[in-house]
Amino acid sequence: MYRGDPADPIAELTELFARLPGVGERTATRLSFHVLGAEPEYAAALGEALAHIHERVVRCERCGNYGAETTCRICRDPRRDGSIVCCVARVPDLVAIEKSGSFRGRYHVLHGLLAPLDGIGPDQLPLDGLRHRIEREGIEEVVLATPLSVEGEATALYVNQVLKPHGVRISRIASGVPHGGELEFTDQITLGRAFEGRREIG
Amino acid sequence: MYRGDPADPIAELTELFARLPGVGERTATRLSFHVLGAEPEYAAALGEALAHIHERVVRCERCGNYGAETTCRICRDPRRDGSIVCCVARVPDLVAIEKSGSFRGRYHVLHGLLAPLDGIGPDQLPLDGLRHRIEREGIEEVVLATPLSVEGEATALYVNQVLKPHGVRISRIASGVPHGGELEFTDQITLGRAFEGRREIG
Numbered sequence: 001m002y003r004g005d006p007a008d009p010i011a012e013l014t015e016l017f018a019r020l021p022g023v024g025e026r027t028a029t030r031l032s033f034h035v036l037g038a039e040p041e042y043a044a045a046l047g048e049a050l051a052h053i054h055e056r057v058v059r060c061e062r063c064g065n066y067g068a069e070t071t072c073r074i075c076r077d078p079r080r081d082g083s084i085v086c087c088v089a090r091v092p093d094l095v096a097i098e099k100s101g102s103f104r105g106r107y108h109v110l111h112g113l114l115a116p117l118d119g120i121g122p123d124q125l126p127l128d129g130l131r132h133r134i135e136r137e138g139i140e141e142v143v144l145a146t147p148l149s150v151e152g153e154a155t156a157l158y159v160n161q162v163l164k165p166h167g168v169r170i171s172r173i174a175s176g177v178p179h180g181g182e183l184e185f186t187d188q189i190t191l192g193r194a195f196e197g198r199r200e201i202g
Numbered sequence: 203m204y205r206g207d208p209a210d211p212i213a214e215l216t217e218l219f220a221r222l223p224g225v226g227e228r229t230a231t232r233l234s235f236h237v238l239g240a241e242p243e244y245a246a247a248l249g250e251a252l253a254h255i256h257e258r259v260v261r262c263e264r265c266g267n268y269g270a271e272t273t274c275r276i277c278r279d280p281r282r283d284g285s286i287v288c289c290v291a292r293v294p295d296l297v298a299i300e301k302s303g304s305f306r307g308r309y310h311v312l313h314g315l316l317a318p319l320d321g322i323g324p325d326q327l328p329l330d331g332l333r334h335r336i337e338r339e340g341i342e343e344v345v346l347a348t349p350l351s352v353e354g355e356a357t358a359l360y361v362n363q364v365l366k367p368h369g370v371r372i373s374r375i376a377s378g379v380p381h382g383g384e385l386e387f388t389d390q391i392t393l394g395r396a397f398e399g400r401r402e403i404g
């Protein structure tokens with residue numbers, strides 16, 4: 001377990017806060033003093049929630065989503081369409097898709113993307129689980145919803161390659177100018193994709 | 203003690219993170235998922251540091267600074283000049299002054315400012331302790347280093363009024379254009395103060 005300078009609990013707390021994403025030394029100091037100035041019950045509650053979060057949250061054995069039980073809320077819900085599975089890189093992506101209300105199937109969370117430079121190769125992606133599900137659950141379509149970044153695209157290509165022999169339909173979410181986007185300020189790659197993916201109307 | 207929804211530990215943790223200053227719902231969600239994705243030791247260490255911060259950090263009985271013992275590091279240091287005391291609103295202000303290296307006396311922390319609209323009146327400011335110190339410690343000067351805001355100025359005026367009968371010299375930190383400040387972008391009140399506080403040179 002990490003141990004900071006035991007002589008200075010504020011410095012220790014600040015150092016730990018500063019490891020959070022987007023939190024620099026200044027912000028970490030401000031957070032420490034805020035916690036010290038607030039009621040002790042708050043620090044106790046946040047401390048307890050953090051200390052037990054890894055025990056209380058488990059990965060769904062089927063899809064990898066986070067939940068309190070071994071099978072997640074979405075996998076247990078009989079109203080979800082089991083014939084279509086959306087493959088995402090991380091749970092926050094799943095949460096964003098759920099909030100949008102645009103998908104009523106089930107999920108498969110990779111918990112990562114191909115990143116050869118960071119040592120994450122094809123073997124680290126849990127595709128055996130997804131292949132297993134395709135064989136057993138009557139899945140007809142897999143929607144690849146990894147990010148539209150270089151790593152997300154490479155991962156989508158790889159997953160497509162691995163799943164093809166299983167005879168399921170494989171799709172990729174659309175890429176283009178986002179809602180409310182001004183063409184003037186849209187990057188060239190996005191504009192290129194928007195034209196490639198154009199659809200006939202009327 | 204605060205208890206969030208026991209059925210959703212991630213939502214509970216997110217709600218607690220969102221009570222930190224400058225942390226909105228989006229950032230809080232990101233922090234929760236970051237903690238879940240990081241090694242469990244980190245969450246345990248931060249949780250423990252938070253849970254015990256109010257036990258491990260106490261206010262100095264003499265000056266109100268935070269420390270591990272009943273008398274703080276600065277009050278214990280015999281090299282500090284005991285004849286001059288700097289009066290600040292909050293401990294982070296003390297820390298900033300210490301970092302600047304511009305003051306070698308001791309401190310007195312008010313842990314607040316006059317704020318009649320928030321119900322913080324003159325009785326809530328711990329000035330009895332400061333008056334007691336003036337009588338006993340041979341203090342010759344009190345530097346008022348409360349913020350240059352409306353509440354900070356009002357508090358400085360009030361502290362000045364209370365301490366005057368004790369026959370100590372009372373000063374206020376200078377107000378003016380900050381280091382590197384462009385006059386073009388300096389507000390009118392600051393410019394006014396910079397002219398009022400001008401000093402003869404050469």
